Amino acid sequence: MIKELRKHKVLFAMMVPAVVYFFLLCYLPMAGTVLAFKNYRFDKGIFLSPWAGLDNFEFFFRSGKALLVTSNTVLYNAAFIVSGLLLQLAVAIVIAEMGGRFLRKAAQSVLLFPFFLSWVVVGAIVYNLLNYDYGFLNVLLRAVGLQPIDFYSSPGWWKYILLFFHNWKYVGYNSLVYLAAIIGIDRSLYEAASIDGANVFQRIRRITLPLIVPTTVIMVLLSVGNIFRGNFDLFYQLVGSNGLLFNATDVIDTFVFRSLLSSQDIGMSAATGLYQSVVCFAVILATNALVRRVQPDYSLF
Amino acid sequence: MAVNKTGLVLLVTILFAVLLAGCGGSNNENGAASSAAASKQSASAAVASDDAAQGDKADTSKPVTLKMVLISDGAPDAKLVYEEVNKKLQQDINATVDIEFIPFADWQKAYSLKFASGEDFDLIVTATWGQFADYARKGAFKALTPELMKTYAPRTLESSKQEVLDAGTVDGQLYALPMNYREISVYGYVVRGDLMKKYGIKAIDSLDDYESYLKAVAEDGSGLVPWEATSYDNWIIPHMQLQELRDRYEMGTLGVSVDLATNQIVDASASDPQALALYKRMKTWNEKGYISKNSLVNKVSSKDSFVNGKSATFLTNLLDANATFQTVQAAHPDWDVRFYPINTSNKVVANSYMANGMAINAKSKNPERALMLLDLFKNDAWYNQTTTYGLQGKHWDRSADGKLILLPDSPNYPPDGTCPWGWRDERYYLTSKDGLPNFDEVMKSQRDRVALTKLNDFQPDLDKIKTQQAALADVASQYQAPLTLGFAKDVDKAYDELLAKRKQAGFEKLQQELQAQIDRYVAAK
Missing domain, CATH: 3.40.190.10 (Periplasmic binding protein-like II)
Structure with missing residues (x-):
């Protein structure tokens, strides 16, 4: 152990700030989880408030919507993960293979730009695109003599709308990780392949893809770990308080926000948060175990 | 693996940061x-x-x-x-x-x-x-x-x-x-007199009159949205038609109404023909375009839309209507903004202090x-x-007969606009000189009909029913809001669903617990 420390002392020194940061901001506050079992009082604070047993969990499971919102959350996230993965890989590979430096930078910037827009802004953009009276899409439909579509009262469309805007916003940014992995690949492999007469598709298929599998697996594992957490901003800003769409668009986070907005019971929201964390933890353990069985090198731990 | 080493180190650092950031989240506030x-x-x-x-x-x-x-x-x-x-x-x-x-x-x-x-x-x-x-x-x-x-x-x-x-x-x-x-919250319709004259509507004394006004605007083809019905004002019609005009008292934000005569909570999970009829009417309003199709999603309030000349009406309380009148009077005196109270003959329940x-x-x-x-x-x-x-002499002044006169700077500090409500006092509260012409008349008519109820100061203890309260809040936003704005395609079905969901959310338990509290409170008073 000491020998190890001495040998890699620079690396360990680099780790210290991160360890301190996460200990202070992630591990210490975990004690706050007790809130889920407390009847929170403002004057007594977290630890002195009276115990509430499992009362705080009752609301979520009794609501009759626990199953719906949980499955919505998981399905949306699964769709985000799968579609995101394919698009991000494709974007990274295309950008890496692109010839001109200027073109490459331009494409990357254009794709990256939506990431810096806040969801509030995206929500406004979507509203101006889709609303019935003067939304851009409906104006277009009317202009070509088609029936306008009332998106905001047709739940069926929202699966695709949400999926589209989620990817639109994140593809550019998340593909950076894959791009970094591709750039890290030894160029001599490609040169050797070219000399052997491999075309661009063969090079991608035989060199690029196999070598970024570890990165891909790690990225997927990380997103699977959050599969029970809905992206609140996305769902809240795009759907808002439009009850007509809730069955198709409600995720755990928006449901809890709406139910507790007026009563503001901190214990009850903490309870749902704990539920999400526990399930996420179980899922990540299971997926990791699965990955380890298939290929031990690729697992996270 | 033939992977460049610096690239790998960099990658691992990024991944590590991402992984750990995932466990950060909102917990840090609590600590x-x-x-x-x-x-x-x-x-x-x-x-x-x-x-x-x-x-x-x-x-x-x-x-x-x-x-x-x-x-x-x-x-x-x-x-x-x-x-x-x-x-x-x-x-x-x-x-x-x-x-x-x-x-x-x-x-x-x-x-x-x-x-x-x-x-x-x-x-x-x-x-x-x-x-x-x-x-x-x-x-x-x-x-x-x-x-x-x-x-x-x-x-x-x-x-x-x-x-x-x-x-x-x-x-x-x-x-x-x-x-x-x-x-007293006096709710009513804010409409434009110039449009009423144009369409030959004399007064708005009922929901039917209001409907004719909306209809005339919708059929005019002027591009004016009849009623935006966003956020604040879209609960007023059901509140007035189903509660106040039926001598019921709606309690705070609980969505529970109590019969004024008997102090009994009305069973909101039982079918109510009047509610159903109202929701059906709202559906025709929605279909015919009297209500904006965007009302559930629009973030611009009905009032702003009205003041900016985009829509023809909105609903609000008398004080807000009066303020709107004054704002509009300066910019568009030709609009002839008018306010018609909805409750013209029933009991009026004064608010709690x-x-x-x-x-x-x-x-x-x-x-x-x-x-x-x-x-x-x-x-x-x-x-x-x-x-x-605001500052007397800059934002406002007092007329000889003790009324409020707004000066040109008033829009920079609108009367009652910065939440001084908590220390409002009868002794110092002024009625405005150049407000709605019928302000005093409406106020007097309402004050004459004030009915005090013991329930005014009843403070429900929600500790035992917070589960039901949360569930019912969700039901209201998902199932009730679309009905009150006429978005439900099949009203009968949607209404049955609303009732069923209320039952499922535990309305009965909430009703029993609150009723017991009310009974105790009324008996003690």
């Missing part, structure tokens, strides 16, 4: 809150022991800065006005006050965070519509003991009737000073000075009117 709370507690204990030593003389030797949290979108001249207020406060109680405005959008969230995060502030607005009793029971507010009141708010004790103080009392403890003003009030944060370091400030705001004409109307 900060608890430690802050602990330090506050010891501070307030110290202050408390100081009090005891001083006896009942107010000590203002140390200058303090108080922080007051209000719910409002603010006003351009708010800083200017409070600078003047502070000059006088410094002389009177050796204190100054900093105002923080919580914007209206999602105010509930910001409001509860103020307490949960252990933030340092002294005064905050509270009201029945802001879960006053709930916050009081959870220990958010400082209990205003008789000793505190006698020492630091003697003028309030003198000027407030017992029923006013009773309204701020929860479980026998005074937690807030309610406004000294018997408020706690419809607005002010409370002191339980963790305030200077509760005594905060109470002294409230005593001044509530009982001193200058403070009261300056905070309500």
Whole structure:
């Protein structure tokens, strides 16, 4: 152990700030989880408030919507993960293979730009695109003599709308990780392949893809770990308080926000948060175990 | 693996950061809150022991800065006005006050965070519509003991009737000073006289008249949206038609209504033909375009849309209608804005005095000075009117017959616009000189029909029914809102679903528990 420390002392020194940061901001506050079992009082604070047993969990499971919102959350996230993965890989590979430096930078910037827009802004953009009276899409439909579509009262469309805007916003940014992995690949492999007469598709298929599998697996594992957490901003800003769409668009986070907005019971929201964390933890353990069985090198731990 | 080593190290660093950031999340707020709370507690204990030593003389030797949290979108001249207020406060109680405005959008969230995060502030607005009793029971507010009141708010004790103080009392403890003003919410239609003349509509005395107005606007083809029906005003029609006009009292934000004659809670999970008929009517309004198709998603309020000339009507209360009248009168005198009250013959239930009030944060370091400030705001004409109307001579003035005249600068500090509601007082509240022509008449007609109910000051204890309350809040937003705006395609089916969902959410349990509380309360009174 000491020998190890001495040998890699620079690396360990680099780790210290991160360890301190996460200990202070992630591990210490975990004690706050007790809130889920407390009847929170403002004057007594977290630890002195009276115990509430499992009362705080009752609301979520009794609501009759626990199953719906949980499955919505998981399905949306699964769709985000799968579609995101394919698009991000494709974007990274295309950008890496692109010839001109200027073109490459331009494409990357254009794709990256939506990431810096806040969801509030995206929500406004979507509203101006889709609303019935003067939304851009409906104006277009009317202009070509088609029936306008009332998106905001047709739940069926929202699966695709949400999926589209989620990817639109994140593809550019998340593909950076894959791009970094591709750039890290030894160029001599490609040169050797070219000399052997491999075309661009063969090079991608035989060199690029196999070598970024570890990165891909790690990225997927990380997103699977959050599969029970809905992206609140996305769902809240795009759907808002439009009850007509809730069955198709409600995720755990928006449901809890709406139910507790007026009563503001901190214990009850903490309870749902704990539920999400526990399930996420179980899922990540299971997926990791699965990955380890298939290929031990690729697992996270 | 033939992977470049620097690339790998870089990659691993990024991944590690991402992985750990995932476990960060929202938890960090809590930790900060608890430690802050602990330090506050010891501070307030110290202050408390100081009090005891001083006896009942107010000590203002140390200058303090108080922080007051209000719910409002603010006003351009708010800083200017409070600078003047502070000059006088410094002389009177050796204190100054900093105002923080919580914007209206999602105010509930910001409001509860103020307490949960252990933030340092002294005064905050509270009201029945802001879960006053709930916050009081959870220990958010400082209990205003008789000793505190006698020492630091003697003028309030003198000027407030017992029923006013009773309204701020929860479980026998005074937690807030309610406004000294018997408020009546008079809801009605705000319409444009020029359009009425154009369409030959004489008056709007019923929902049918209102429908003809909307119809005329929709069929005019002028591009004017008849009614936006966003946010604030779309609950008024069902509230009036189904509750007030049927002599029922709707309790706070619980979505529970009580029959005024019997004090019995109406079973909201039983079918109600009148409600069904109203929802069907709303559906035709929606189909024919009387209600904007965007009303569930539009973030521009109906009022703003009306004032900007985009839509032809909105619904609101008399005071807001009056303010709108004055704004519009300056820019578009030709519109001839009119207000028609909805309830013209039934009983009118006055609001609780706690419809607005002010409370002191339980963790305030200077509760005594905060109470002294409230005593001044509530009982001193200058403070009261300056905070309500702005600077006399700049924003407003008083006419010879004691009415409010708005001066050209008034839009920079609109009357009642910066949340001075908590210290509103009958003695200082002015009716406006150039407001709605029928303002006094409407007000008188309503005041003549005021019915007092014991339930006004009933403070429901929600602890046992918070599960049901949360579930019902969700049902209301998912199933009720689309019905009241006519978005449901099959009204009968949607209404049955609403009833079934209410049942499932535990309405019965909520009803039983609240009814028991009401019975006890009414019997004790």
